[in-house]
Amino acid sequence: MRRRLAVIVALAVALVTPHAMATPDEARDWLQRMTESLASRNYDGLFTHTAGSQSETMRIVHRVEDGRGVERLVSLDGSGREIVRTAGEVHFYMPDRGVVIVEPRTDDGSLLKALPAPGPRLDSLYTLSIRKGNKLLGREVRVVDIQPRDAFRYGYRLWLDEETAMPLRSVVVDSAGQVVERIHFTRLETDGTIDRHDLEPAVDASGFQWIRSGKRSEPRATVAVTGWRPLKMPPGFRLVASRLQVMPGVPMPVQHLIFSDGFASVSVFIEPSPPTGPAPPESTSMGSANAYSTRIRGHVVTAVGEVPAATVRDIATSVAPVEAAAPAAEAPTADAER
Amino acid sequence: MKAMANFPPSDGSTEPHESREEHARPAAGVEQSDLELVKRAQRNERGAFDLLVLRYQHKVIKLVARLLRDPTEAEDVAQEAFVKAYRALGSFRGDSAFYTWLYRIAVNTARNTMASRQRRPLEYEADLSESEQSSVDARMKDTDTPEAAALSEEIHQTVNRAVEELPEDLRTAIILREIEGLSYEEIAAAMECPVGTVRSRIFRAREAIDRSLKPLLD
Amino acid sequence: MTNQIREQMSALLDGELPPDEVGLLVRRLERDASLRKAFGNYVLAGESLRAPGAIMASPGFAARVSAAIDDGAVPVTVSQSSHRREPLRWRRPVAATAVAASAALAAVLLVRPGTEQQPRLAVNGNGGAMVTLASLPVGGSSPTPAQNQRIASYLVAHGQYASPIGRRNLWSSALAAETGITRVAYEIVEGP
Numbered sequence: 001m002r003r004r005l006a007v008i009v010a011l012a013v014a015l016v017t018p019h020a021m022a023t024p025d026e027a028r029d030w031l032q033r034m035t036e037s038l039a040s041r042n043y044d045g046l047f048t049h050t051a052g053s054q055s056e057t058m059r060i061v062h063r064v065e066d067g068r069g070v071e072r073l074v075s076l077d078g079s080g081r082e083i084v085r086t087a088g089e090v091h092f093y094m095p096d097r098g099v100v101i102v103e104p105r106t107d108d109g110s111l112l113k114a115l116p117a118p119g120p121r122l123d124s125l126y127t128l129s130i131r132k133g134n135k136l137l138g139r140e141v142r143v144v145d146i147q148p149r150d151a152f153r154y155g156y157r158l159w160l161d162e163e164t165a166m167p168l169r170s171v172v173v174d175s176a177g178q179v180v181e182r183i184h185f186t187r188l189e190t191d192g193t194i195d196r197h198d199l200e201p202a203v204d205a206s207g208f209q210w211i212r213s214g215k216r217s218e219p220r221a222t223v224a225v226t227g228w229r230p231l232k233m234p235p236g237f238r239l240v241a242s243r244l245q246v247m248p249g250v251p252m253p254v255q256h257l258i259f260s261d262g263f264a265s266v267s268v269f270i271e272p273s274p275p276t277g278p279a280p281p282e283s284t285s286m287g288s289a290n291a292y293s294t295r296i297r298g299h300v301v302t303a304v305g306e307v308p309a310a311t312v313r314d315i316a317t318s319v320a321p322v323e324a325a326a327p328a329a330e331a332p333t334a335d336a337e338r
Numbered sequence: 339m340k341a342m343a344n345f346p347p348s349d350g351s352t353e354p355h356e357s358r359e360e361h362a363r364p365a366a367g368v369e370q371s372d373l374e375l376v377k378r379a380q381r382n383e384r385g386a387f388d389l390l391v392l393r394y395q396h397k398v399i400k401l402v403a404r405l406l407r408d409p410t411e412a413e414d415v416a417q418e419a420f421v422k423a424y425r426a427l428g429s430f431r432g433d434s435a436f437y438t439w440l441y442r443i444a445v446n447t448a449r450n451t452m453a454s455r456q457r458r459p460l461e462y463e464a465d466l467s468e469s470e471q472s473s474v475d476a477r478m479k480d481t482d483t484p485e486a487a488a489l490s491e492e493i494h495q496t497v498n499r500a501v502e503e504l505p506e507d508l509r510t511a512i513i514l515r516e517i518e519g520l521s522y523e524e525i526a527a528a529m530e531c532p533v534g535t536v537r538s539r540i541f542r543a544r545e546a547i548d549r550s551l552k553p554l555l556d
Numbered sequence: 557m558t559n560q561i562r563e564q565m566s567a568l569l570d571g572e573l574p575p576d577e578v579g580l581l582v583r584r585l586e587r588d589a590s591l592r593k594a595f596g597n598y599v600l601a602g603e604s605l606r607a608p609g610a611i612m613a614s615p616g617f618a619a620r621v622s623a624a625i626d627d628g629a630v631p632v633t634v635s636q637s638s639h640r641r642e643p644l645r646w647r648r649p650v651a652a653t654a655v656a657a658s659a660a661l662a663a664v665l666l667v668r669p670g671t672e673q674q675p676r677l678a679v680n681g682n683g684g685a686m687v688t689l690a691s692l693p694v695g696g697s698s699p700t701p702a703q704n705q706r707i708a709s710y711l712v713a714h715g716q717y718a719s720p721i722g723r724r725n726l727w728s729s730a731l732a733a734e735t736g737i738t739r740v741a742y743e744i745v746e747g748p
Contacts, residue, residue, distance in 0.1 A: 038720035046435060048519045049728040055517060055606045056732050059438065060724070073724070075731040076441055077397040080404045083712070083727050092712050092730070095404045099705065103712045158721070170721055181725050184519060187369060187435060202445040203405070204452065213709060245713055247706075258717045265722060267714035284707055287729035291707060304710050306722040368571035374578050383579075384622075385586035391621050392596050393569070395613040396603045403611050413617060420621045490612060497604040515570060516602040522572050541566040548597040555597070555615050 027128035027144050033165035034144075034158065038062075039069055043166065044198065045188035046076070051181045051287030063194040072199045082201050093203045100205050102212040106243065122262045125149055125236040133159055136168045137188065146263065151175040152234035152311045153264045154288055164190050172288040174308060181287035211248050228255060228270045230303070232318035234311055236261040245269070259305075259315075266305030266315060273300050281317075283309055292316045367521070372436035380427050387427075391420050394437060398444050405448040415451050419444040492554060500550040504543055511536055512543035565595050569602075592618070 044061045056079075062071040066087070074082040082093045085105065092101040122128065126146050133143035140162040147155045159169040168188060172181040229239075237259040244253040254271040273295060281294040291304035292312040296319055303316035372393075378386035398419060403412035423443050430439055501509055507529065514525045522540075526533045564581050567573040573581070585591050596618060603612065711730045715723045 035720060046438070049732065050518065051729055051732060053517055053605075054732055055519060056728075057437070058728055058731060073727050073731065076437065077400060079731060080401050081731040083715075083731065090712050090716065092708060094708070097704075101705065101708050101712055103709065103716070106713070106716045156721070167721065170725070172725060181729065182518075183724065183728065186367065202442070204449050207452075211705060211709070213713070241717060245709075247709060256713060258714070260717075263719060263722075265714070265718045267710065267717065269710055269713075286711075286732070287725055289711070289726045289729055291710065302706075302710060304707075304714050306718060306726060370575075371568060371571035371573065371578075374575050375582070378579070378582055383582055383586075384625075385582040386578075387625075388592060388618065388622055389568070389582065389585065389595065391618045392592065392599055395617050395621075396599070396611075399613050399617070400607075400611045412611065413614065416613075417617070417621050417624055421624050424625050493600065493612070494604050494608050497601050498608070500601075501605065512601075513605070516605050522570065537567055537572065538563065540570065541563040544566050544598045544601060545562070547601040548594050551597045551600065555593075 024123055024128040027130040027146075028122065030130055030142060030144055030160055030165060031128075031146075031158075034160055034167060037165045038167075040064060041164065041166070041191055042194045043188060043190045044192065044194060045185050047183050047185040047188075049181075049183050049287075061194060061198045063199060070199060072201070074202065080203065082203060084199065084201050086199075091201070093201050093205055093208075095203045095205075095208075098208045100208050100210045102210060104213065121236065125153070125261050126155075126263065136161075137185065139163070139168065141168060148175075150235065151308065153261065153307050154180065156263075161188075161190075166190055172306075213245060213247050227322050228299075228301075228319055229257070229322045230259075230268055230315045230319045232314055233259060234261070234307075234314075237266065240265075247271070264306050266303055266307055266312065268315060268319060269302045269304070270319065271300050273298050281313075283313065285309060296320065369435050373432050376427065376430060376432070376436055379424075380430075387424055390436070390440075394440060395420075397437070398440065401441065401444055402448045405445065406452065411451070415448055416444065418451075419447040422447060493551070496550050496554055497547055500547045501543070504546055508539050508543040508546070511539035515540050561591065562594060565591065566598060569595065569598050 042063050044059075046057060046059050049056050049058050057076040058073060059076055060071065060073050062069055064070075068087055070086055072082060072084045074080075080095045082091075084091045084093070088105050090103045090105055092103075094100070126148050129145045129147075131143055133141040135141065136159055141159045142162055144158045144160060145155070146158070155173040155175075157171045157173065158167050160166065161168055166188065167183075168185045170183045171179055174180050238261075239257060240260045241258040243256050245256045246253045250271055252272050254269050257268040257270075259266045259268070281292070284291040284293075288306050289304065290307065290309040290312045291302060292309065292315075293300060293302040294316050295301070296317075301316050301319045303312040303319075305312060372390065375386040375390050379390065395416070399412050399416045402416045402419065406412060406415060419440070423440050426443065430436070501512065504512070510529060511525060514520045514528060515522075520528070522533045522536045525536045525540075529536065561581065561584055564573055564577060565585070568578065568581060585595070596615075600612070603610075708730065711726060715726045715730075718726055
C-alpha cells in the first residue's frame, strides 16, 4: 500500500504540460543559477518538510550581509528546534533536550567558492533533464530531474521558479522510485529586506547546556589520526576538503574528510574510540540523510551524507589507515575541482 | 549499472492543465483561509477565532510544552497565548502567516512564564556524562496519570485503525492530503478524478474517523 | 443539510473553501457545539497521523480558551504553584523501538552494491513484505543522548559542506523530532 501510494504521489507531482526535453546543459545551467540564487539572495519562506510519514512545518530565513549568507532554519511545530548560521558559528538549538550544539563556521566567507559546482563531470553520474512545469505559488516553474545512473546516490526533482531559479519544491527519490524526502514551500518571499529579529532564535537557551566544538586547542600531535582514507568510494566521489574537528568530550581531534560527486556529498569522521561507548555497528536514517558508524582498529568511523544507507555503510567499513608515503595524502582545498 | 527505472515519469498524459485552470475554484490554501478567518475575528465574529484555536491548539501546546520543559503547565500557558493573540488581533496586519504570528506570541508567553520562575541553571559545558544524566532524569518525570496516557494512546490507535479500515479511495485521499500535504487539485490529478470527488472523499474519510473517535471523547 | 455544512468544514480545514462560503459556516459553528467538536476531531485526525506519540490538547481545551476570552479574564502569568484544571493528557516521546515496530519503515540491508545483484532495501512496513534472514534488526535500540549529540554535531559539520539543497534537506531532517529517525543495530549477512 505504501509503495502504491508512493507511485501515486510521484504521479501527482508529475503534473506537466507536454514539452520538448531540453539538453542536459540547460539543466545544468539552471542548477547553477539555483545554487547562486540560494547563496546570494535574501529570502524568507515557509515550507512543509516530509520524511517517512512525518510532516513538519518549517521556516527558513536567509540574508546576505558583508558578502556572507546568514540564515535561520526553524521547526514551527513538532520539535521547535532551530539551526542558526551566523557570520562565525552555527548553532543547533534543541529545546527538547535542553542542548545547544555550537560549531565554528567552516566556509571561508566567499559566497560561491565553496559550493559544489555542477560541472560537466556530473553527466557521467547523473542524467539531467529539464522541462516546463505547472505553476506553483502562482509562479512559472521549470522542473529539473536529476536521475543517478547508479544506486549509490539519490535522485532529485526540483521545481525552480523561472524568474529567480529558487527551488519552490524538491523531492528526493530512491532507486525504487520511492519518495524519501520532500520540501514544499507554501510561501516564499525573495529579495526583500530581512529583519534582524527574524534571524534570532525564538528559543531562550540561557539555561541550556552549550556544547561547543573547536574550543579547546589541540593537546598534542595528531599524526596517529591523519592518513586514514576510505578504500572504497562510489564512482565520481572526490575528496574536496579535510579538516580536524575538535569535539567536546573527545580528547583527540576528529579527522573530518569531505567527499563530493558534484551534487551529493559524504563526510567521514574518524575519532579514537572512547573506552566506553557505542560498540556495534549502527545505522541512522534521517530523511535522505544516512549515517553509519563502525569500529575500526580502535577508532570509531562514521560516514554521513545525502546518499542511501548502503553507500555510507560501504564507505565507512572500507576506511583504513593509509601509508604515510601515499601520494594523495593531503586534501586539496575548496579550490580543487569537484 | 542500471539507472533508476521507475523515477517518476514525466509523460504529459495527465489532463491538460489549461482547461482545469479555467474552471478551477480559487484554491485558497490554508494561509489564505486563516487570513479570512482572522479578518472575521477582527470584526468580532467569535466563531472564526474558535476555528483558529481548534486548528492550532495541538501545535501550540506541543511548542509550549517543549519550551517550558515542564509540560504540566503547557495547557495553561497555551491558553494564555491564545487569549493574548485574541486581544492582539487588531495589530495583526497579515504581512506574515497567521501561524507565524501566533507562534511568536506563544514563544514570548512561554518565555515570560519561565522568567517568572526560579530556575536552577545547568552547568555550561559540563562533562557530558553527568549533565546528560540529570537532563534525562528531568525528562523522564512522569506527570500523566495512567488513565490519561491510556486515552492518548487510544486516540492514536483509533485514528490509525479507522484509516486502515477505510475503503482504498478514501484512505488514499486522506493520506495524500494530511501526510503528503497535496492540494485538492494535485490529489485530483493523482487519483484521476474531479476535485469535487477529492473533497467528498476526504470529507467521508474524516467522518469515519470522527465516528470512531466519538465514543472515546464524548 | 448537515452533511453539506460538515463537508464545507472539511474543505475549510484544507484551505479549499471559497471565501464567500466561509461566513455562513462560521455562523453555523458559533451556534452548534457538535459542529465544533467535529471540526476538532478532523484536526485531531490529521495531527495524529502526522505525529503519532506527540503531545496533544486535551478534549476540553478549545472550549476553555473560548470561556477565558468570554470572561474577559486578564491573562495572568502562571506562577509556580501549578494549579491544573484537568490532568494533561500526553505521552512521552515514543522511543525509536516502538516507532520502528509500528508505522515507520525499518530499512535493513541485504546485499552490498557493486555485486551482481542490485542493492535492495528490505522493507518491514505495514504492507509487511520481506522478512530478513539472519540479519534481523537487533531491536532498534533507543539511541542514548550522547549518541544523538554526536550525530547532531556531525550533521551540523557535514551540512556546512553539502550543496544548498542537500543542506536544507539534511538540516530539516535534523530539526524534525526523533520519531523521524530510524535506528537499527544489526549484523551484516550476505543475502541470497
